[in-house]
Amino acid sequence: MYLPTMIPLAALLSTTLTAATATSSSSPVVLSDSEPKYLNLTAISAAHGSSTLECWQFGPFSSSSTPGTTGALNLVLGDMSNASYSVIPPRFDGGLHNAPAPQLVFFNTGLIHITLPNSTDEAWVQGGKYGLIIAADTADKSTHGHRTQYPSDADTIALQVPLKAGERFDYTLLHQGACGMEDMTGL
Numbered sequence: 001m002y003l004p005t006m007i008p009l010a011a012l013l014s015t016t017l018t019a020a021t022a023t024s025s026s027s028p029v030v031l032s033d034s035e036p037k038y039l040n041l042t043a044i045s046a047a048h049g050s051s052t053l054e055c056w057q058f059g060p061f062s063s064s065s066t067p068g069t070t071g072a073l074n075l076v077l078g079d080m081s082n083a084s085y086s087v088i089p090p091r092f093d094g095g096l097h098n099a100p101a102p103q104l105v106f107f108n109t110g111l112i113h114i115t116l117p118n119s120t121d122e123a124w125v126q127g128g129k130y131g132l133i134i135a136a137d138t139a140d141k142s143t144h145g146h147r148t149q150y151p152s153d154a155d156t157i158a159l160q161v162p163l164k165a166g167e168r169f170d171y172t173l174l175h176q177g178a179c180g181m182e183d184m185t186g187l
Ligand SMILES: *[C@@H]1O[C@H](CO)[C@@H](O)[C@H](O)[C@H]1NC(C)=O
Pocket: 082, 100
């Protein structure tokens, strides 16, 4: 039922992504002291008992000193626990639910549509480079949670990585609403 909106969006995304890839392959991203780099992630948050969509900013990146990635852009996202790997079937409807714990959710493939029960705000997430989001609308913060649907014909792979108990994400609010492509393609 979402196909009419989905196809132009997917076409738009792939055009943008192709352009971004072409640019980055000719000029590799390096860390320069004069220009700090930030990661912006769509977050399912909550306010006044209802889930919300926000764009959260993490960073700045530093230069990795870990063997294997020395010199690469590096960002610590938090102290995590109990990761799980899910394979979600095509055209699946996850229904209304709360995040079980504040967590990172990395979609490495698939198309994900997130909606809120009492709001017109929505987020489309395409698996891959820009497939990392945060789900933090736990039941103590949001009465009804959010709805997640997977309208594509392919499986969706999700890696869910909850924060360790008592930990919090260290972010600043970039803006209300999901991050747009312009918030994510700067690296
Ligand atoms: C890890 O998550 C699973 C599924 O949510 C849960 O059953 C289990 O108790 C958790 N384990 C720990 C150590 O938190």
